[in-house]
Amino acid sequence: MHKLNLTRRDFLKTTGASLFLAGVPIPGYTKDKPPGTISVILLEGGMDGLTAVPPFGDPDLLKMRKIISPKNYLKLNSFFGLHPSFRVLGGLFANNQASVVHATSIPYVKRSHFEGQNMMEGGGLSPFSENSGWLGRALDLANTPGRALSLDMPLVLRGHNENDNFYPASIRNSSKLNTKLIEAISMAHAKESADVYSKISNKSKVDVSNIPRDPASLAKYAGKVMSQDEGPLASVIRIPEFDTHARQGADTGKHADLLGIIDDVIAGYREGLGSAWDRSIILTMTEFGRTVAVNGTTGTEHGYGTAGILAGGTIQKSRIITQWPGLSKNDQFERRDLMATIDYWSVCAACIEKALGLDHELIAKKVFLRPNLPRVFDYIFS
Amino acid sequence: MNEQFRVSQKLGLMFKPGDNIPKDIRSWALSQLHEKSPAMGIKSVSRVGNSVVTSEVTNWPKHLQPDLRERAKRWRIYRAFNKLARKENKSNAEKQRNRQENQFGEIDALKFSHRNVYGNDQLRVRFLTFWTNHFTMGNIHDNQNVIGHAMDEAILANLNNNFSEMLFKVTSHPAMLIYLDNIWSAGENSKHARWCNIKPDCQAGLNDNLGRELLELHTVSPAANYTEDDIRNSAKVLAGWGTHLEETLKKMREQGKTTNHWDYFKKNYAEPGKKMVMGQKISPGKRGLRQLTDFLANHEHTIKHISTKLCQHFVSDYPEQSDINQIAKAWRDSDGNLDKIHTKVIELAIKSKEPKFQWPMTWIYQVVRLSGASYFHGWDQVYNWYDNGIMRNKEVFEELGQSFWATRQPNGYSSKKEEWLSGEMFERRIRFASAIYMGGETQVSTDKIMDRISANNATRKLVDSVGMNEESRFIALMCSAELMGLENA
Numbered sequence: 001m002h003k004l005n006l007t008r009r010d011f012l013k014t015t016g017a018s019l020f021l022a023g024v025p026i027p028g029y030t031k032d033k034p035p036g037t038i039s040v041i042l043l044e045g046g047m048d049g050l051t052a053v054p055p056f057g058d059p060d061l062l063k064m065r066k067i068i069s070p071k072n073y074l075k076l077n078s079f080f081g082l083h084p085s086f087r088v089l090g091g092l093f094a095n096n097q098a099s100v101v102h103a104t105s106i107p108y109v110k111r112s113h114f115e116g117q118n119m120m121e122g123g124g125l126s127p128f129s130e131n132s133g134w135l136g137r138a139l140d141l142a143n144t145p146g147r148a149l150s151l152d153m154p155l156v157l158r159g160h161n162e163n164d165n166f167y168p169a170s171i172r173n174s175s176k177l178n179t180k181l182i183e184a185i186s187m188a189h190a191k192e193s194a195d196v197y198s199k200i201s202n203k204s205k206v207d208v209s210n211i212p213r214d215p216a217s218l219a220k221y222a223g224k225v226m227s228q229d230e231g232p233l234a235s236v237i238r239i240p241e242f243d244t245h246a247r248q249g250a251d252t253g254k255h256a257d258l259l260g261i262i263d264d265v266i267a268g269y270r271e272g273l274g275s276a277w278d279r280s281i282i283l284t285m286t287e288f289g290r291t292v293a294v295n296g297t298t299g300t301e302h303g304y305g306t307a308g309i310l311a312g313g314t315i316q317k318s319r320i321i322t323q324w325p326g327l328s329k330n331d332q333f334e335r336r337d338l339m340a341t342i343d344y345w346s347v348c349a350a351c352i353e354k355a356l357g358l359d360h361e362l363i364a365k366k367v368f369l370r371p372n373l374p375r376v377f378d379y380i381f382s
Numbered sequence: 383m384n385e386q387f388r389v390s391q392k393l394g395l396m397f398k399p400g401d402n403i404p405k406d407i408r409s410w411a412l413s414q415l416h417e418k419s420p421a422m423g424i425k426s427v428s429r430v431g432n433s434v435v436t437s438e439v440t441n442w443p444k445h446l447q448p449d450l451r452e453r454a455k456r457w458r459i460y461r462a463f464n465k466l467a468r469k470e471n472k473s474n475a476e477k478q479r480n481r482q483e484n485q486f487g488e489i490d491a492l493k494f495s496h497r498n499v500y501g502n503d504q505l506r507v508r509f510l511t512f513w514t515n516h517f518t519m520g521n522i523h524d525n526q527n528v529i530g531h532a533m534d535e536a537i538l539a540n541l542n543n544n545f546s547e548m549l550f551k552v553t554s555h556p557a558m559l560i561y562l563d564n565i566w567s568a569g570e571n572s573k574h575a576r577w578c579n580i581k582p583d584c585q586a587g588l589n590d591n592l593g594r595e596l597l598e599l600h601t602v603s604p605a606a607n608y609t610e611d612d613i614r615n616s617a618k619v620l621a622g623w624g625t626h627l628e629e630t631l632k633k634m635r636e637q638g639k640t641t642n643h644w645d646y647f648k649k650n651y652a653e654p655g656k657k658m659v660m661g662q663k664i665s666p667g668k669r670g671l672r673q674l675t676d677f678l679a680n681h682e683h684t685i686k687h688i689s690t691k692l693c694q695h696f697v698s699d700y701p702e703q704s705d706i707n708q709i710a711k712a713w714r715d716s717d718g719n720l721d722k723i724h725t726k727v728i729e730l731a732i733k734s735k736e737p738k739f740q741w742p743m744t745w746i747y748q749v750v751r752l753s754g755a756s757y758f759h760g761w762d763q764v765y766n767w768y769d770n771g772i773m774r775n776k777e778v779f780e781e782l783g784q785s786f787w788a789t790r791q792p793n794g795y796s797s798k799k800e801e802w803l804s805g806e807m808f809e810r811r812i813r814f815a816s817a818i819y820m821g822g823e824t825q826v827s828t829d830k831i832m833d834r835i836s837a838n839n840a841t842r843k844l845v846d847s848v849g850m851n852e853e854s855r856f857i858a859l860m861c862s863a864e865l866m867g868l869e870n871a
Contacts (some may be wrong), residue, residue, distance in 0.1 A: 044791065067585060114793045132799070171781050173771045173821045174813035181854050182812065188844035189863045192803065197861075199805040200812070240791060241522075243466050245591040246563040296575060296587020297566035302594070326467070334610065 034142050034247035036279040036314055037226045038355035039219075039235045040135060040156065041265055043258075043286040044117060045243030048300055049307030050292065050338060051250075052079045052259055053100050053320075065294050070251045072119075076100070080320050084251055085259035088267040089311060093318045098266075098311040099380060101347050102322035105288060105340035109333070111302035113243065116287030121156035123345065123368055130369075134348065135234055137367045143355040144233050156236055201255055215239060216264035223272020226280070233355065242286060246297040266311050278313035281351045285344060291336050292327055305338030308347055313382060314354050321379050345370065350377040383864060384836035391695060391867060392731050392738045394504035397834075399754040399826050408661055411728050414505035415721060421447065426760035429769065434823040435755045439500045446489055446761055449555065450531055450643045453486060454627035457527045460484035461628055487521060487787045490530025492775045494786065495709045495758045498747040506541055509724060511744070512695050513548065516688070519557040519855030520790035523626070529588045529787060532557035537610060545688075545718040546679035553596060553675055556643050559624030561591035562792065569621040569653025588653075593617030595792050596675075597660075602683035608660050612613050615657040619670045622652035647671075674737040685713045692727050695797040698736035705730050739799040740867040741805065742782040746814055749860045752835070754825030755818050761825050771821025781810060799868075808861070815860040838864055 013163045054069050055061055062069060073081035074090045080102065082090055108119045108127070115127035123134025133156035176202065186197035212218075215237060222235040239261055266282060273280050283315030289306025305325070325331050325339035335337045344376035349363045354377070363374035383391065389407045390396050394414070397403050401782040404410035421442040424502045428435050447458075463480045466472070497507050514537055519529050532555040540548040552558055559565050567589035568575045578584035593616035597608055624646060625634065632637075639648045647668040657664045662677045664670045678684055689709035693701035709726050716722035731738070740748065750757045758775055759767040767774050779785035784795060818824070826834075832842060841862045848854040 108678060110604065111594075112604055113605060113791065114598065170777075171810065171813040171817050172773050172777075174816040175820065175853065177809070177812065180852065181848050184844060184848045185812070185858055185861050188840055188847075188858075190869060193808070193863060193866070193868050195802050196805055196808050200809045241789065243591075245589050246566050294585065295589050296568050296570065296585065297563060297589040298561070298585045299589065301590050336610075 034144065034233055034356040036355035036357075037235075037273075037276065038135070038282060038289040038351055039222065039226070039237070039269060039280065039282040039312075041262060041282065041284045041285055041309075042120065042156065042236060042247060043242050044238060044240040045113065045286075046116070046288045046290055046302055047242045047258075047284070047286040047306055048244065048248070048255055048290040049104075049305065050289070051248070052083050052086075052254055052309070053102055053307045054078055054083070055102070055324065055327070056081050058324070058327045060292075064292050064327065065300075067298055068248050068255070068294055068300070070249050070256070072251055076320060079324070083256065083259050085256045086263045088263050088270065089309065092266070092270075092311050096318045097313060097315050098309070099315055099319045099321060101310065101339055101342055101344070101380075102310040102320060102342055103305045103325050104308055104322075104342040104344045104347065105305050106285070107340075108288065109304055111288060111304070113287060113302075116260070120285055120287045123156075123348070125369055134345075134367050135236065135352075138352045138356055138358065138363065139234055141358055141362060141366055142233070144356075191222045215261050216268040219265040219268030220272040223269040223274070223276070223280075227273050227276035233260045239265070242291070244299045245295065245301065246299040248294075248299045262309065266309075269311075270322050279355075281310065281312040281314045281355050283311075283347065283351050284309045284350070289338050289340075292332055292338055293336065301336075303337035304333045305340035308344055310347075310351070310380065316381065318381070321376070342376070343374065346376045347380070349373055350375070350380050353377055354381055384837065387835040388734055390504065391740070391748065391865075393728060394508055395498055395744070396504075396751045397835075398751045408729075410731055411505060411732065412725060414503060415509075415724055415728075416542065417503040417506055419497075419501070419503045419506050421493050421497055421534075422500040422502070423493065424500065424758075424760045426762045427756050427758075427772065429771070429786070432823075434772070434821075436756045437760060441495055442496070442761060447493070447534070448486075450528065451641070453527045453531060454556075454643055456484040456486070457524060457627040460524065460527075473636070485524070485527060486530060487526025488764050488776050489761070489780060490526075490533075491759065491787045492761060492764055493530065494533070495747070495775050495778075496761070498743075499750050499758055501633050501840075505728070506538070508696075508744070510538045510542055512692070513541075514786055515794040516691065517558065518790055518794040519553045519555075519561045519786075519794050520521065520792070521787050522789055523560050525557055525560045526787050527627070528555070528557040528560070530797045531555075533786070540720070541724070542721050543714075544679075545720055545723070546676045548670055548720065549600065549679045550675040551644075552670060553592075553600070553620075554623060554644065556624060556627060559592065559628065560597055562595055563589045564592040565624040565626050567592075567617060567621045568651040569618055572621065572653055574648070574651055575651075588614065588617050588621060590614055590617040593620050595775040596620070596678070599793055601678040601687070602660070602681050603687040605687065606660065606681070606683035612660050614665075615659045616674065618653040618657050619659065619674045622650075622668075623671060669815050680713075680718050685710045685718075689713060689723075691797065692723070693730070696727050696731045696738065697734050700736070700798040702734075705734065737869050738867050739802065741784060741795065741797075742810065743779075743784045745811065745866060746778070746782060746818075748865075749815060749818055750822065752831055752860075753818065753822070753856070755822030757818050757822040769821070771812075771817075773817070773821075781814075783807070783810075811861050812857055815857040816853060818860075819856045824856065828852060828859050831859060837862075838869075840864070840869070 053206055070083050074086045076082050089098055106120055108116050119127045121133045122130035124130035135156045181201050186194045189197055225231045242258055244255045269282055286306055289303040290300035292304045295301050323341040325341050329335050345368045352363050353360050360375045365371045386403050386407050389411055393411055414627050422439055423442050424439055425437040460480055501507055514533050519532055536551040536555045540551055568586040570587050575586040578586035590613055594613045596616055598604055634641050637648045641644055664673050689706050692709055693706045696703055712722050712726035757772055841864045844862050845855050845858045848858045
C-alpha cells in the first residue's frame with residue numbers, strides 16, 4: 001500500500017467510515033460452506049462515476065466537465081481512463097483482478113440521498129419498502145448469519161435476526177463486561193431487545209481493542225478475519241461524504257481524496273485477505289451518480305448513472321462492462337444525468353452468485369424481489 | 383415508573399436529586415415550554431482523593447458565547463493561520479493554539495451537554511434537540527464555529543415562535559448556508575455568473591443542495607411529488623444568500639449593504655426574475671426567500687411530514703395515525719404556532735402509555751441527572767482535561783456515535799427504535815453506565831433511585847438478581863427496559 005501523507009491521514013481520521021462483518025458459518029447449521037466472500041463498499045452521497053472512470057473517448061466529456069476531469073489518468077482502453085487516485089486498483093486492473101461497470105445505477109431516479117441510500121441498502125422495489133437489506137437476505141438464503149463491525153446495524157445487512165455488529169469501543173474507566181450481568185439484563189428485556197443484549201456476551205470474548213478506525217485499517221482487519229476458516233463471509237464498509245456539490249476538484253481535491261479512500265480500502269482488503277483474496281469479490285455501490293454538467297460552484301448535483309468498481313481474485317479477466325449511452329444532451333437521462341443502461345442489482349446478484357453459490361433465479365426472486373432481473377454473471381466472472 | 387418520571391423521561395431529561403418534583407406533571411410540562419433558558423453549567427470539576435468536586439452551577443460566561451461577528455472573526459484568524467501554516471513550518475503547539483483559540487465546536491458541544499445536565503428547562507432542551515436534528519447542520523468547511531450559534535439563536539430562541547419564523551431563521555443562518563453549499567451558489571443569469579463565465583478560469587452558477595434539502599428534509603418531503611424544476615427554482619430563490627465567513631466586513635457592506643452575517647444577500651449573485659416553486663409565485667430579490675419559507679412552512683405536506691416526525695420522536699415508537707392527525711390539526715388551527723404544536727405533542731405523549739425509546743445522547747444525560755453524577759468537565763477545561771474517570775465531552779459524543787458537531791448526513795438521526803437496536807449500541811450503554819458509576823461519583827444509591835422513580839417490579843427483580851455489588855445494580859437499572867424507554871410501568 002502506498003504511503004499516506006499527513007494531510008491525507010488527517011482527512012481519513014475525520015471521515016466517519018465504518019465496517020460491518022456478517023455471515024459467520026455456523027458448524028452443523030450451514031450445510032455447505034459457500035465458495036467465496038463478498039465485500040461491499042457503500043459510497044454514501046453519490047459517487048461521480050464520470051470522474052472515477054472518465055470516458056475520455058466521448059467527445060462530450062471534456063466539453064462538459066473539463067474543470068473536474070483528471071488530466072493524469074491511467075488509460076484502461078481507448079475509451080475509458082482511471083482516476084489517478086486509484087493506484088492500487090490500476091495495478092489490479094493490469095493483473096486481471098478488477099473490472100468496472102459503467103453507466104449503471106440501482107433503479108432509483110428521484111435523486112434523494114435519504115430515499116436512495118435506503119433503496120441501495122434495502123434492495124426493495126421502492127425506498128423504505130423493506131425492513132431487511134439485500135445482503136442480509138442473501139446471507140439468510142445461504143444460512144450464514146453473523147455479525148457486523150459497526151456502531152449501528154446497517155440496513156443492508158439486516159435480515160437474519162442472528163446478525164450482529166461490532167465496533168471497537170474506547171470508554172475509559174468502564175469495567176470489563178460481566179457475562180452474568182449481561183445475561184441478567186438480557187433476560188429482563190422483552191424479546192426484541194433481549195436478543196440484542198444476548199449477543200453482547202459472545203462478543204465480549206473477542207479482543208478487538210486495537211483496531212484503528214480509519215477505512216484502510218478497517219478493511220485490512222475485515223480481510224483478515226474473513227480469511228479465517230470460520231470467518232465471516234461478508235463485510236460492508238461505508239464511506240460517507242461523496243456529495244460533492246462544491247469544489248469537487250479534479251486530479252486532486254475532495255472527490256480525488258475520496259476515491260483515494262476507496263483505493264486504500266481495496267488495498268486494505270487485498271492485504272488482509274491474503275490467500276483468501278482468490279475467492280473474494282469486492283464491489284462498490286452508491287445511491288446515484290452526479291450530473292454530467294458541472295454546476296455553478298465547481299461541483300456536481302445529484303444525478304443518476306454512475307460507475308461500479310469490482311475487484312477480487314474471483315475475477316478472471318479485467319473488463320469494462322458497459323453499454324455506453326453517450327454524454328450528449330439527447331443521450332442524457334432527463335437531459336442532465338448519465339443514463340444508466342445496466343441495472344446494478346444484476347451486478348450485485350452476480351457477485352452474490354459467485355460468493356455465496358446461490359442460484360441466480362433464487363437471488364433475483366428472494367433477494368431483489370425482481371424475478372426478471374437479468375443475469376450478468378458471465379460478463380463479470382468468465 | 384411513576385407518572386412524574388415517566389413524563390420527564392419521555393419529554394424531558396429526568397429530575398435530579400434534590401429537584402422539586404411537581405405534583406401536577408401535566409401543568410409542569412406545559413409550563414416548561416416557557417421556562418427561561420439561560421445556558422447553565424460549571425466552570426470546573428476536580429478530583430480530591432476519591433471524590434469529584436464540581437464548582438457551583440451558574441450561567442455560562444459571555445466570552446464563551448460570542449456573537450456571529452466574533453465567531454466569523456475567529457474563523458478568519460483560524461483560516462489565515464492555516465494558510466500560512468501550509469507555507470511555513472508551524473509547530474504543533476502553534477497549530478493547537480490556533481484551534482483552541484479560534485474554533486468553537488468543542489465549546490458549544492460542552493455547552494449543549496451542560497444545558498442538558500444542569501438546566502432547569504429540560505423540555506425545552508429536548509425540543510431544541512429535536513429541531514437541531516431536524517435541521518441538520520454538520521461540520522464541513524469548518525462549520526463548527528457557527529452550529530452552536532444557530533442552535534441557540536435560530537432554534538432555541540424561536541421555540542415559542544411560529545414555525546415559519548424558525549424555518550426562515552435556520553435557512554438563512556450561515557451554519558445552514560455553509561453546510562449545504564449555498565454560499566457559493568449564483569443564479570445562472572446573475573451579474574456575477576455572466577461576468578465570470580466569459581473568463582476562462584472562472585466558474586459560477588447554481589448549486590441546488592440547499593434548495594433540494596429545504597424541500598425534501600426540512601419541509602414538504604418527497605411525498606409532495608415536487609419536480610426537479612421545483613428544486614432548481616428553490617435553489618434560484620436561495621442564490622445569493624450567505625457567505626463564507628472569511629469575507630471582509632468591507633466587502634459585505636459593498637455587496638450586501640450589511641455587516642450582519644445572518645442577513646447577507648449578495649445581489650449580484652441573485653437570479654433575476656420571478657420563480658415558481660410548487661405552483662407558488664416567488665418575487666425576485668432578497669424578499670423571495672421569506673416568501674418561499676412562509677409558503678413551505680404551512681404547506682399541507684410539511685404539516686404531515688413534521689407532525690409524523692414529532693410523534694415518532696416524543697409520543698410513541700409506533701405512532702398512531704390519529705395522534706399524528708391531532709398534531710397536524712394543532713398546526714393547521716394555529717397556522718404553525720410552535721407553542722400550540724408542542725403543547726399538543728406534550729399532551730399526546732402524556733396520554734399515550736406507549737413507551738418511547740430514548741436516543742443514546744438523551745439516555746446518557748438522563749442517567750447522569752438521575753444519579754447526580756458529575757460526568758462532564760467544566761468550561762475552563764475544554765482543552766486541558768484528562769482524567770481516567772471522566773472522559774472529555776468530545777470523546778463522549780464520539781463513543782456514543784451521536785453528535786451535532788460531527789460531519790453528518792443531512793437527514794439527521796432517526797427516531798425509529800429499530801435504527802438503534804444493535805449489540806454495539808447496547809454494549810455502549812452498559813459501558814457508559816459503568817463509567818458514570820465509576821468515574822462520576824453518583825450521589826444516590828440505586829435503591830434510592832428506584833424508590834424515587836417507583837421502578838416497576840420487573841426492574842426491581844432485575845436489579846436484585848445481579849447481586850449486592852452496587853456498580854452491577856446501577857448498570858442493571860440504567861440498562862433496564864424501563865430506563866431505556868423500551869417498556870412502561
